[in-house]
Amino acid sequence: MNKTDFGRRLRVWFRRHGRDLPWRQTRDPYAILVSEMMLQQTTVAAVVPYFERWMKRFPSFEELATAGESEVLALWQGLGYYRRARNLHASAKKIDGDWSGKFPQEYESLRALPGIGDYTAQAVRAFAFDQPVPVLDANVIRVVARLFDLRTPVDTAKGLARVRGKLEELLPAKGGHEFVSAMMELGALVCRAGRPDCLVCPVKEFCAAKHPENLPVKAPKAPIKERTELAAWVWDGEAVLLQQSTARRWVGLWRLPPLDDQLTGGPAAELTYSIVRERVTLRIHPRSKGDLVASTEPRKAFSLRELQQIAIPSPHRRAIAKLLKDRFDHG
Numbered sequence: 447m448n449k450t451d452f453g454r455r456l457r458v459w460f461r462r463h464g465r466d467l468p469w470r471q472t473r474d475p476y477a478i479l480v481s482e483m484m485l486q487q488t489t490v491a492a493v494v495p496y497f498e499r500w501m502k503r504f505p506s507f508e509e510l511a512t513a514g515e516s517e518v519l520a521l522w523q524g525l526g527y528y529r530r531a532r533n534l535h536a537s538a539k540k541i542d543g544d545w546s547g548k549f550p551q552e553y554e555s556l557r558a559l560p561g562i563g564d565y566t567a568q569a570v571r572a573f574a575f576d577q578p579v580p581v582l583d584a585n586v587i588r589v590v591a592r593l594f595d596l597r598t599p600v601d602t603a604k605g606l607a608r609v610r611g612k613l614e615e616l617l618p619a620k621g622g623h624e625f626v627s628a629m630m631e632l633g634a635l636v637c638r639a640g641r642p643d644c645l646v647c648p649v650k651e652f653c654a655a656k657h658p659e660n661l662p663v664k665a666p667k668a669p670i671k672e673r674t675e676l677a678a679w680v681w682d683g684e685a686v687l688l689q690q691s692t693a694r695r696w697v698g699l700w701r702l703p704p705l706d707d708q709l710t711g712g713p714a715a716e717l718t719y720s721i722v723r724e725r726v727t728l729r730i731h732p733r734s735k736g737d738l739v740a741s742t743e744p745r746k747a748f749s750l751r752e753l754q755q756i757a758i759p760s761p762h763r764r765a766i767a768k769l770l771k772d773r774f775d776h777g
Contacts, residue, residue, distance in 0.1 A: 447615075447616075447652050449615065449616050449618075451652075452652050453616070456625070456628045456632065456649055457624055457625070459628070459649075460624065460627065460628035463631070464631050465490075465631065465635075467494070468481075468494065468501075469573075470627060473573070473574050473576075474574070475549040475570055475574035475575070476507050476538075476549065478570055478573045479537070479566070479574075480497065480501065480534065482565075482566050483530045483531075483533065483534050483561070484497055484500075484525060484530070486530060486566075490634075493525075496525055499521065500521060500522075503521060504538075507538045507547060507549075508538075510538035511535075511543065513535070515532070515535060515698060516756065518531055518532075518534075518535045519532075519698060519699060519757035520757045523758065523760070523763070526759075526760055528696065528699060528759075530561065532561075533560040533562070534561070536560040536561075537560050537562070540559060540560070541559075549574075551571065551575050551577075553567055553568070553579075556570055565581065565582055568581045568582070569581050569583075571622070572622040572625075572626040573622075573623050573626070575622075576620070576621065576622050578617045578618050578621065578622035579622055579626075580613045581626045581629075581630075582606065582613070583630060584633070585629070585630045585631075585632070585637075586613065586629045586630055586633060587600050587609050587662060588637060588639060588661070589632055589633045589637045590613050591609060591661045591662035591663075592637060592642070592653055592654075592658040592662070593612070593649070593653050593655070594654055595654040595655045595656070596661070596663075597661075597663055598663065599662075599664050599665040600663065600664060609662075632648075632649070637658070640659060642658045667723070668723055670724065670725050671724045671725070672724075672725055673724050674726070674727045674728075674729065675704070675726055675728045675729070676706070676729050676730075676731065677701070677702035677704055677705060677728060677729070677731070677765070678703045678705050678731060678732075679714050679715070679730045679733065679769055680703065680733055680734065680738070681773070682747070684749060685747035685748055685749050685750075686748055686753065686766060686770075688700040688701060688702060688746060688758070689701060689702070689703040689743050689745045690744045690746075692742070692743050695721075696759050698757070699757045699759050700756050700757065700758050701758065701759055701762045702730060702765065702766070703741070703745060705731060712731075713730055714731060714772075715729075715765050715768050715769050715772075716728065716730070717764060717768070719760070728762075728765060730765050750770070
């Protein structure tokens, strides 16, 4: 493959068809780090409004570093995976404090920031500092696997190493920002998962895949586990009782108090949500405060107005909204 011709075709296409996304209009490493942290396990469409609100409230590392965790989590609310917000907050403190506000360009220094893995470190180097480095997100992995007809499962160490090696063969001598952006955009808009639009692909003459719809190959997934969670609905007509979690998944967030068993009576509300390889059924049962067993986690009753100002896990916020609507609809 002639990488010069490949890169030229790719860039021409990207300049005509690339989406106008807010984080593509800046080289500010802080803004790029924010976007990359938000985009982990979240769609572009969902991230755009959150990114814009975040940058308006926390336009710099200095602003974020001095903010309280409760405000940070409240602004992140709805994106899920709150550990990303905490890692971003911790990174801001480290850069603002330990590193005197100077954002690092070196790979190892970036990896030293909380929650920053290989992908995010390389993405910041490419987008903020224009370095031609291998950035391996799902879109790029899929494009490379199809271009070179790679059959080793890409979710194994061996398969990912093969993808990285082939991507490095394509990297330009300079201009990492545009090249990586174009590769990602090609995967998002044309070389899509399961249904590539090969007829309009700007680099189809370079593609070796005979059956691109079957690539990339992945190792068999473990089956999704089913799990049930029980929670209490304690409402006195003016306020809802919540409990602040100390568990790893939702640490610091206010949720409906958990129940060990449903005791008597059916649930007042039920919903399902997914997390990693689990599908969780959340059942909420009406209870009085005296029914709840003692807990080391703090509990507090919040008014309707206060509920809008605190960080609550999305499944619990949806359940609260449903239960309140049912109460008000039925007087």
